[in-house]
Structure formats: structure tokens, C-alpha cells
Amino acid sequence: AQSVTQLDSQVPVFEEAPVELRCNYSSSVSVYLFWYVQYPNQGLQLLLKYLSGSTLVKGINGFEAEFNKSQTSFHLRKPSVHISDTAEYFCAWGSGNTPLVFGKGTRLSVIA
């Protein structure tokens, strides 16, 4: 079965420090990959997506992610985090019309 693994359930980081949230997927077919952010008591907001082409994808709020086919990874990065980045982040996988498969989420806590 296709799956998405987010390796860290919680990531604490100091304000203005860099952060990487890890995501690995298992699939033998062409995939689309997404990162979503969820703020408390809200729905999910799309941060960025990889469909094809350049493996480095830039999204909103200064986030970027790199698709690595050989390592089946799609890690999310930000060079300098803000308090407002505190939220839960979800990696998701899709292919064709298959409903998106989500990881369990990584809770990012930014410490002042």
C-alpha cells in the first residue's frame, strides 16, 4: 500500500533558526507531493506542491521542499522560522485520481 511517513512527530526550534521537516513516501509510480499547514482549529492550507520538473519547489511563507526520487523523500525546509510558523505540517502523496494519502503530521513549535 502507498504510504507517507513523517519521521518526526514533534520538532521544537528556536526563533530565527533553520528547520527541516522530513517526509518519505513509498510508491512505485509517478507521484505528486504536497505539504500542507494546519493552524489550531483550522483546516489545511496548501504550502507547496511538486508535480513535475524542477525538484526544488518554493512555497508560501518562505518554505521550500526538495523532491528526491532516489531517496523517495520530500523534506520541507525554512532557513529562518518565526513564532507564527508554529503549527502542524502534513506531507501528502497523490497519483492520478487517487485520493491524497497524508502522513501523521509534524508539530512544529517555535520557541522565542
Add this chain to the structure above:
Amino acid sequence: NAGVMQNPRHLVRRRGQEARLRCSPMKGHSHVYWYRQLPEEGLKFMVYLQKENIIDESGMPKERFSAEFPKEGPSILRIQQVVRGDSAAYFCASSPNGGDYGYTFGSGTRLTVV
């Protein structure tokens, strides 16, 4: 351009009652997806619908749960005879074309069964 609208935002039901969750997709979106979110478990797919058709219901529990997306009106997720274990956040998402470009999510309905 309103986003995906879900209502109610919060719903409290006693055990054995019925819960009806509504979702109006974004304008121009004909694909609707329902997901359930439990603490520490992420989002679990439940059902994928297009107008008047269920495309994939592989994530729906076999009993008590049903979904529809009629020609007119919102998509409805219906849970009959609710139990405590149904307490969760239920999210609806929509897309214009089956998801290649990602989904737009609603703010969710938080169901509490007492």
C-alpha cells in the same frame, strides 16, 4: 470567491443520535473528499465523490456512515447512531480536476459524542 464551506463548525450529539455534516465545495469544483482527523493519527481518507456519484469509498466504515453529493446542494456526510469513537474533526476538501493540483480544505466540523 468563497472557499470550501463546512457547517456546522462544532456539533455535539448524544450516543445513538444522527450527525449530519455539510460541505459546499469551491465554485467550479466538482470533486469532493471527506477526511477524518483523530489526535496523533493525521488525516484518514473516507470517501471521494463527484456530483451524484461515489467514486471511492474505501475509507468509509461499513456501517452507520454514508455520504452523498447531489446534483443540487452540498455534500453530506451522515453518521447514524453515533458512538463515542466517532468524536473527531471531519474535513471536507474539493478540487476542480481530481486532485493533481492539490485540494482546498474547509475549516472542518468537530464532532463530539457525549
